[in-house]
Amino acid sequence: MSSARARFTAGSDRQLKRGIKMDNRKLSRRQLLKAAGALGVAAAALDPMKVFADENEGQGRVTWDIINVNFVNGSPTHITRGGHAKAQSTNGMHTVTAEIDVTGHGTFPNTDKCSKDVTGGGTWAVTGTTDPACFPGSGTYQVIELLSWHPAPGTLPLPDNTGDRGTPSSGLATLRVLYRDANGTQRRGTLTVSCDLPVGAPACMFEGITASIDYEDFWQSEKPGAGEGNRTLFHISSNGDGDS
Incomplete structure (x- = not known):
């Protein structure tokens, strides 16, 4: 009997110790959760804009265009679609090696997030090189993703005949x-x-504009000229009904 009682007592002690350890682990988890919650509240108090930033993104839609500025007797009169814009690539000595000429138009969400909810495209042509590794030729392109978008201040002092919906805006957009x-x-x-x-x-x-094709970077933008040369325009539509 004494031997059986000893085994029973030892087993009870082990169960009791195991229960205490489980309680300690549960208590530790509770403490960790409470600590994490406290840190979250502190972070929101220090910078609530970061916590709720996503709630104010994605409002409306943006239309982009490469445009014409139409002139009469040397004075600008109005804005239309259908312009061209150019940029140049260079070698290691910063000597110009090729030039890309693009047209284009499209839309994307009014948000600074990567998004595939995009439309549009245009034409391209690379000239100034015969090296096949520098992609001479021409064709079309399709926008497949918004990479970044940052609107900026500014107003348009000319009549806007693009037909795009929304308010004209300065800005910087990078598209894949x-x-x-x-x-x-x-x-x-x-x-x-x-x-x-x-x-x-x-x-x-x-x-x-600037552009890239594979490894070739047409990083050197060209100065706007008269008429259709190197001019762009954004429109921001707050109701999400951007032009297509």
């Missing part, structure tokens, strides 16, 4: 695009559209 040449070859790249409206835009912005 798929280029196709005349032979059907496809290459990925980017198109960056920058609009510096004539009145009230920040002095640090440029007007025009």
Whole structure:
């Protein structure tokens, strides 16, 4: 009997110790959860904008265009679609090696997030090189993703005949695009559209585009000229009904 009682007592002690350890683990989890909750509240108190930033993103839709500024007797009269914009690639000595010329139009969400909810595209042509590694030729491109979007201040002092919905805006958008040449070859790249409206835009912005095809970076934008040269425009539609 004494031996059986000893085994029973030892077993009870082990169960009791196991129960105490389980309680300690549960208590530790509760403490961790409480600590995490306290840290979350503290973070919200310190910077509530970060906690709720997503609630204010994605309002409306943005239309982008490469535009014409129409002139009469040397004076600008109104804005229309259908312009061209150019940028240049360079070598290691910063000597120009090629030039890309693009047209285009499209839409994307009014948010600074990657999004595939995009439309649009245009034409492209690379000239100034015969090196096949630098992609001479021409074709079309399709926008496949928004990479970033930042609106900026500015107003448009000319009549707007683009037909786009929304309010004209300065801004900077980077788009992922798929280029196709005349032979059907496809290459990925980017198109960056920058609009510096004539009145009230920040002095640090440029007007025009830059682009890339695979590893070739057409980083050097060209200065706007008369008529259709190197001019862009954004419209922001708050109701999400952007132009297509």
